Amino acid sequence: MKKNNEPNCLRLELRSVAALLAPDDSPFAGPALHPEVAERLLAEADLKRRNVPLRIEFVVDDDQPGDVQRVVRALRQHFELEAQAATRDLSRVFRNGRIATLIGLAVVAVLLGIANLIDPESPYRLARALRESFTIFAWVAMWRPAELLLYEHMPIRRRRTLSLRLAAAPVSLIARDGTTVA
Incomplete structure (x- = not known):
């Protein structure tokens, strides 16, 4: 069988x-994409160039003219729902990030306030160690908010972008003998 050499063609x-x-x-109406096929498409799409539209080809033993519409509908529905779920996940991450930031800032204010009550010139090592510990713990309290707001959204955005690209991709069914149905 002839292999497609297009750089952004996903051929399964x-x-x-x-x-x-x-x-x-x-329980939902309409055909659904098999989960393993969906994950494979996401993984393959992730390896393709980002600025070029994707194209999907499925090579199968048997195909009928009505199959193409069922496959296209299942694929579009699946990846549109994936994109919607990713959008909800992004909202959740940023909402949690805002809440964590408020909590973290309150903790920073309290702990730095306590640290500042301890005399930095104290002759006691324990007092200096406590002051430094409160200061370090205060800034560690901001670790999770920073992680949420700076990094956690990145893989979710990537998955949403890939899902939207896959939902928009033209789909072809190709019989194993080489004839294209659509």
């Missing part, structure tokens, strides 16, 4: 269209 070889779709035990 599957047994059949039925293997591409999830078992029909979902």
